[in-house]
Amino acid sequence: MKSFPHRGCKLALAACCVVLLAAKPIKANDQPLNVVVILSDDQAWTDYSFMGHPHIETPNLDRLAKESLTFTRGYSPVSLCRPSLATIISGLYPHQHGIVGNDPPWPGMEQGVKRPAHQQPQYVKSRMQYLQHVDALDCQPELLAPHGYRSLQTGKWWEGKPSRAGFTDAMTHGDFTRDGRHGDSGLKIGRNGMKVIDDFLADTQSKQQPFYLWYAPFLPHTHHNPPERLLAKYREKTDSLPIAKYWAMCEWFDETCGELLGLLDQHSLTNNTLVIYVTDNGWINRTDASRYAPRSKRSPNEGGTRTPIMYRLPGVIEPQMDNEHLVSTIDVVPTTMSLLGRETPNGLPGINVLNESSLEERQAIYGEIFEHDIQSMDNPADSLQYRWVIQGNYKLIDPSSRMTGRSPELYNLKLDPHENRNLADQQPEKVQSLQALLDAWYAPDSA
Template sequence: MRALSFLTLVFTTCLSLNTSLRAEAPPNVVLIISDDHHWGDYSFMGHPEVKTPHLDKLASQSLLFTRGYVPSSLCCPSLATIISGQYPHQNYITSNDPPGSSAGKLKQNDPAFLEGREKFNKHMDQLNTLPRVLGKQGYVSFQTGKWWQGDFTRGGFTHGMTKGSRHGDDGLKIGRETMQPMYDFMKMAQGEKKPFFLWYAPFLPHTPHNPPDRLLAKYKDKTPSLTVAKYWAMVEWLDETCGDLMKYLDDNGLAENTIVVYVTDNGWIQDPEKPKYAPRSKQSQYDGGLRTPIMVRWPGKVKPGKTEALASSIDIAPTVLRAIGSEPPKEMTGLNLLDTAAVDARKTIYGEIFTHDSQNIDVPGASLRWRWMIDGDFKIIVPDSKNEPDAKVELYKITSDINEQRDLSLTQTERVKELTAKLDAWWKP
């Protein structure tokens, strides 16, 4: 009898455990993507003036990669990389606009411009995007903010704000004008008892730099440059909206079972004289345009901490999919950022910079300007002879020369040769 009672107890406990595991709801996923934001312009990254209390809090609760990167320093290809888990040369979305757009040859309502954008959109249609893969696992998804590839449905979202214009239309209201559409979506998902994926990519701190007066007033006396003060205030405005979003998760009982990921689409160095970006930032091959903090928060599942291990936005999609228990598609070659051993073992990451206007939408190599790679302590930049005929190979010891001021390519020729061969083995058009 005692033996029988013991077996009954074991059976009941196992049954209860299995039922509990089955009943655990899949985690929600919130992806925050800031827009045109330098990697150092946060309090938690050491900026002496910019205040980001809400992102500081998120960073303290997250696994924080202080040396995160995006492969390409331009909005459209960077966002396409994040959502697809593929490099631009793999997903064919390399540039912002079709051939001839920036030269004034095409206007955005010209048939040739619209045809070119549709070619980009068709490339997106072919991809196993993160929301598309999550949808097969029962997730609903919502697009807000920046989005380049036509209607939100082209990316696999079930719900969204962008109807189809160049980079966001109605979606660009999020953060700047309202947060309500996201709240309505999450309330709907809760009501239907469905896990959700939220793409929060506000047009912040992107130009126009028109922050609320109350925020601009905080920075006017901290810099002689009004353009810099406006940009700093825009960063704090972004931070406030992130705080509002985190508060909604807390207030509605969603925080504990929601994975929050943070990244920026590309860097920005504010020109102190003009309302534009300075060199060596957006569109460039330098860390000012490529580096970003990357954070992953999942209370009770991901231990908070800070690491200087290399991370890439190419890792975000496979990380999310593995976290929910799903195998990423084979074309997603990034690492699972929650696999500490794999991340620590990786010493090399790659990237590529293309022309703002595509040279040929169906041939990625036609638009290439630079390929770059970080390998251990060193970063190599290799120009493409077609689009950058006057540029030279550059080599930096990036771990100590973080602003890339001392080019070592002429004194370390053997290292240049070795790293170039390694870069060629990754991708050479």
């Protein structure tokens, strides 16, 4: 088993506990469980019918939410795709797995040299060097491989060849000299059909192999080019063409999720497959362009970090809409491994969310925001912008020393879910107590 560097973090032992529900693997129809992870790419926590959006229609995800244990207070600890995906597949915070931004340092960066083209030979060398972090991780496909699992990567992927994380099958080639930056050929999934997944399901079933499927389509991510039938529908609902395009992209993504769930039905896999749903990070579309607005992607605000998280396994996981408990994408690996009755790597900070006592005992959840362009090959603190913590209804956003001129922000999320009223000056004691929690969790030297 691989070890990972803690890089100065101070993890509370209680938070590292993982409780195994199953003494042996759970099976359905005398077959081992399969795992499907569905990842939305750039979508706000509000942008679903079941989350109350007045215009966006998501019938397939509405159905999935109804059939799942659905946590509406779910979070990604980081609001940028590459570190977020690394967390989902490893169960570690970005400052632990070391993948803190999208693009690693380049020669001359400290002297103000502009970022070179991704295929530029010297930058390819830097990008290859940064893959040391994924190589040091126990990723979920690697954890399942010894138990006979095939694993298919589709869609978004940043860490070079997917085989580095243990995938046995992949759409992405990951060759940095051929524009293999964040998914390359894999980004066709969903936008250009689901045949690769259909074929994979047929093959694994013919060979009686359990599987792990990573479905991370480039949806509703820009470029926002929805089918005209969907765009026409949403142009009637808003005066902003960029907003209409984004709303249509959300429904297009929902349609592909319906196709995927339909394939599970067609291959008689629904009752034997754990389906997990989560978004990598949030997105609030500007009204004047197909770009993200402030306080969404790359921010510590709810618009960047919050996401519904779902777990569906018919006959095993009781469907429920949980609007109370705090959960995180750090919980995906321990929850999955516990349900499958498999060994979970020591020291993971997440919990098994199917264990009610673990949910009740959780005191807080945490997150961190880093620069898009990574400042150091091996020191996450050099890129740190914010840490954040939620305890109960209170959320503290704490800027690092690098964020000159910024002060702590405190919000009561129950009364102010969109963070419009900063209470930090009115409740300094609460700020202090939450800062103490943050320091006990992760206290970088430069913070």
